[in-house]
Amino acid sequence: MIPYGRQEVTQADIDAVVQVLHSDFLTQGPIGPRFEDTVAQHVGARHAVAMNSATSALHIACLALGLGPGDWLWTSPITFVASANCGLYCGAQVDFVDIDPQTYNMSVERLEEKLAEAQKSGTLPKLIIPVHLCGQPCDMAGIHALSQRYGFRIIEDASHAIGGKYKGEPIGNGQYSDITVFSFHPVKIITTGEGGLATTNNAQLAERMTLLRSHGITRDPTRMTHVPHGGWYYQQIDLGFNYRMTEIQAALGLSQMARLDEYVARRHALARDYKIKLAALPVTTPWQHPDGYSGLHLYVIRLQLERTNRSHREVFDTLRENGIGVNVHYIPVHTQPYYERLGFKLGDFPESERYYAEAISLPMYSGLTGDQQDVVVSTLERALAI
Structure with a gap:
């Protein structure tokens, strides 16, 4: 069988994973931050937050942007269900914008028409998720211009698009969006086995996503409600999730980034x-x-x-x-x-x-x-x- 997609795992990838298996950390060690820094540098973003899937990254990105009950999220109908489900996870309502017949991405023309109607009915979206289908970038300049007029935030679903460019610049650099999400599922361009990552240029959004991916727990005394009891102490300051990427996954991804x-x-x-x-x-x-x-x-x-x-x-x-x-x-x-x-x-x-x-x-x-x-x-x- 010739599959539609498959991963390539080299000896260098295997060696990188084995090195982690022999190390002191299988999770929450130094390799995860190295992988985040490598991706951020490659795409030209200030911050990167790695997670156990792109679905997790989409969910936390929505929460970081304040999506919740009473809000609307719009995305494309031609995508994996996670691009829409992330809005439902937050208690928001979801709607769709039809695609462009040539690129198969969200149509800016249909988006503009739908926004004009939503403004009349008081149902403008809080958040729009354009999907870079097959890896081809959406018309992000057009979508961003509409966000300035209508006041919505933007998450780029770039699950298919790491290594791609828009107007000569890497996808994920944050020029036209608040957050960009990548996927590292085995059939994607590079893989961490399972995994995802969000990039942003906003330090507060990065800090919030980092908090939410790990149970909402902090060990930072400056964020606590009172003086720590001792060196063991932590506080849960928000309702978060166990969405962390392991060191094993990060090592594989870090090795694959070189190619x-x-x-x-x-x-x-x-x-x-x-x-x-x-x-x-x-x-x-x-x-x-x-x-x-x-x-x-x-x-x-x-x-x-x-x-x-x-x-x-x-x-x-x-x-x-x-x-x-x-x-x-x-x-x-x-x-x-x-x-x-x-x-x-x-x-x-x-x-x-x-x-x-x-x-x-x-x-x-x-x-x-x-x-x-x-x-x-x-x-x-x-x-x-x-």
């Missing part, structure tokens, strides 16, 4: 080859906005179903049956049963639904060989029955 740029460059080479090899097939290959340099976590094609006698399901099943581990990213969140019970329905976000009816993620990872890519393309050609 991040190489991994992204390889993905771009594969994307260029895909574009050439797929040119004669009835598919639409990903369009890349000139303002962005995608992390290319995913390579999503859209089937031109009017040019073939096969259905979306038939093409998908044929590829899987022939050893190509394709997937679909994503089922529109508003069509999930949980969100249907909140009042969403088919037809609410038509561009997202059209995308879902045609999208298939082809294999894309740094270790994919040219020969494997040829097998993917030839199998796809047979699956399309042209």
Whole structure:
């Protein structure tokens, strides 16, 4: 099986993890802060807070920005459910903004229209989470300009996008948002096994996220309500969570960061080859906005179903049956049963639904060989029955 994505673990990665296993700290040691500093320096942010998943990072980022009951969070329907669920975790209400038909990211035009209507009804969002789908950055300048007009805060869901750039600058530098969240799940561009990280330029937000990821507990006497009882003393000053990243995870991530740029460059080479090899097939290959340099976590094609006698399901099943581990990213969140019970329905976000009816993620990872890519393309050609 050629999977749609997979991690690469080198001997250097293994050695880094083994070194931690022989050390005094398996968690809350010196490697976690080193990993945070390395990511922050790479993306040009002042602060980084590592956690056990990007979902945890999204949750704590929302809390740090004060999201709560009575507030609204808006995101894209074409994302993993965590981008929306994080608002529900905070007791807020969630809504969606339809996607741009070329980038598949949140449409700034649809966002502007929806904001104008929400202003009339008094339901403006407190927080918007644009999702850099597949690693391609959203139109962050446009979204940021709207935030200045309408007063919302911004979390970039860059789970797919570490190593990417927007307008020549690294994604995660905080120029157009309050917080950026990255994912290090095994199929992402680099991995910590499981893990996530939030970057910000705001020291208070970083301090709050650091507190919340570890039970809301502090050992800082300046933050306590009275004089410490002794060197053992700590206080819980907020309701936090056990969202810490282990030293083992951080060591793996720190080792992989050394190859991040190489991994992204390889993905771009594969994307260029895909574009050439797929040119004669009835598919639409990903369009890349000139303002962005995608992390290319995913390579999503859209089937031109009017040019073939096969259905979306038939093409998908044929590829899987022939050893190509394709997937679909994503089922529109508003069509999930949980969100249907909140009042969403088919037809609410038509561009997202059209995308879902045609999208298939082809294999894309740094270790994919040219020969494997040829097998993917030839199998796809047979699956399309042209």
